[in-house]
Amino acid sequence: xxxxxxxxxxxxxxxxxxxxxxxxxxxxxxxxxxxxxxxxxxxxxxxxxxxxxxxxxxxxxxxxxxxxxxxxxxxxxxxxxxxxxxxxxxxxxxxxxxxxxxxxxxxxxxxxxxxxxxxxxxxxxxxxxxxxxxxxxxxxxxxxxxxxxxxxxxxxxxxxxxxxxxxxxxxxxxxxxxxxxxxxxxxxxxxxxxxxxxxxxxxxxxxxxxxxxxxxxxxxxxxxxxxxxxxxxxxxxxxxxxxxxxxxxxxxxxxxxxxxxxxxxxxxxxxxxxxxxxxxxxxx
Amino acid sequence: xxxxxxxxxxxxxxxxxxxxxxxxxxxxxxxxxxxxxxxxxxxxxxxxxxxxxxxxxxxxxxxxxxxxxxxxxxxxxxxxxxxxxxxxxxxxxxxxxxxxxxxxxxxxxxxxxxxxxxxxxxxxxxxxxxxxxxxxxxxxxxxxxxxxxxxxxxxxxxx
Numbered sequence: 001x002x003x004x005x006x007x008x009x010x011x012x013x014x015x016x017x018x019x020x021x022x023x024x025x026x027x028x029x030x031x032x033x034x035x036x037x038x039x040x041x042x043x044x045x046x047x048x049x050x051x052x053x054x055x056x057x058x059x060x061x062x063x064x065x066x067x068x069x070x071x072x073x074x075x076x077x078x079x080x081x082x083x084x085x086x087x088x089x090x091x092x093x094x095x096x097x098x099x100x101x102x103x104x105x106x107x108x109x110x111x112x113x114x115x116x117x118x119x120x121x122x123x124x125x126x127x128x129x130x131x132x133x134x135x136x137x138x139x140x141x142x143x144x145x146x147x148x149x150x151x152x153x154x155x156x157x158x159x160x161x162x163x164x165x166x167x168x169x170x171x172x173x174x175x176x177x178x179x180x181x182x183x184x185x186x187x188x189x190x191x192x193x194x195x196x197x198x199x200x201x202x203x204x205x206x207x208x209x210x211x212x213x214x215x216x217x218x219x220x221x222x223x224x225x226x227x228x229x230x231x232x233x234x235x236x237x238x239x240x241x242x243x244x245x246x247x248x249x250x251x252x253x254x255x256x257x258x259x260x261x262x263x264x265x266x267x268x269x270x271x272x273x274x275x276x277x278x279x280x281x282x283x284x
Numbered sequence: 285x286x287x288x289x290x291x292x293x294x295x296x297x298x299x300x301x302x303x304x305x306x307x308x309x310x311x312x313x314x315x316x317x318x319x320x321x322x323x324x325x326x327x328x329x330x331x332x333x334x335x336x337x338x339x340x341x342x343x344x345x346x347x348x349x350x351x352x353x354x355x356x357x358x359x360x361x362x363x364x365x366x367x368x369x370x371x372x373x374x375x376x377x378x379x380x381x382x383x384x385x386x387x388x389x390x391x392x393x394x395x396x397x398x399x400x401x402x403x404x405x406x407x408x409x410x411x412x413x414x415x416x417x418x419x420x421x422x423x424x425x426x427x428x429x430x431x432x433x434x435x436x437x438x439x440x441x442x443x
Contacts, residue, residue: 095288
């Protein structure tokens with residue numbers, strides 16, 4: 001009987017402690033909600049009610065909120081630099097060098113880590129190269145930090161077999177990478193960064209990169225619309241320019257832009273057929 | 285661009301990239317590359333184009349994507365017992381490749397227009413085979429200076 005009373009007393013004491021704890025937590029929640037202005041109607045004046053602070057204007061990149069496990073954009077106006085990659089292969093024993101600048105193909109440099117949760121999605125995606133749908137003429141290169149910051153054996157387990165993987169901490173500095181995962185698209189012939197960013201999965205990153213390539217493609221398309229001048233035309237113009245120069249007719253000479261009486265006459269004779277020598281207008 | 289591993293180092297000129305590595309021993313006889321009983325030795329692959337990851341020791345997989353202006357170089361090390369033997373009696377890395385040294389018949393895998401050259405040598409008391417492929421035999425004179433410059437900047441240190 002005594003034992004039962006002692007047991008009941010102990011149970012009541014424990015339950016009492018739990019109730020006190022719950023009440024305390026509840027009070028804390030109410031206090032926090034009160035501080036945030038919850039339950040106070042607009043215009044309601046209360047001695048206890050404190051005005052909620054005005055929304056903080058976004059004045060710097062630090063104010064942006066990004067998804068957990070996704071690095072915030074770096075604090076700079078322009079794209080980072082690009083550099084060729086030199087480092088160790090997964091496993092940490094073999095040496096790898098990848099040329100990024102001054103090459104025919106463009107390169108997507110994927111900065112990953114063996115430890116980050118979001119990176120795992122990219123490691124998995126890169127194991128299935130056919131599903132990546134990389135932009136045409138583009139090479140994917142995976143970069144992790146060097147053996148001083150990454151486990152070579154872990155990287156070796158994750159590294160795709162189809163794409164090169166380089167372990168180099170220097171590349172993170174060269175490209176000014178804010179964290180992993182992060183992607184940089186480099187135009188091969190110019191060696192310039194055309195786009196950079198990150199996302200929670202490959203589909204979003206691919207969309208980002210496609211935008212960069214489409215923009216670049218538009219520029220290329222406009223350049224392609226310029227019709228090249230035939231060599232014969234170019235040679236003829238140069239010959240005429242030389243002959244005019246030898247005759248003392250320099251660029252901008254008034255005689256190039258005026259018609260003599262004889263010219264006007266011959267022009268009339270030519271009628272609407274327009275003789276080839278009807279006007280002395282040449283490229284100056 | 286400097287590259288160093290397994291006692292081999294090189295300084296690649298502009299436009300070139302490379303790998304210095306040791307292929308892992310295959311675990312089963314069904315493996316497409318290598319033999320389970322072999323002891324792999326270092327292999328150097330240098331090229332003036334983007335090297336694919338799936339490459340054979342003598343460039344299969346890489347030579348398939350070469351164009352007329354491309355050169356592929358493989359330095360394949362043999363076992364220490366081969367050093368200074370008759371086949372490997374030549375000393376030092378060959379650095380003066382000329383077009384007349386190349387032939388389509390020297391290719392490990394014959395591809396239209398391509399030509400290859402194979403030279404065995406010993407350097408640093410280590411036995412090597414230099415295997416070079418040009419994308420187009422008639423363009424060899426134009427592309428070989430780059431290969432020679434790359435080889436001149438390569439050092440093989442004794443083990």
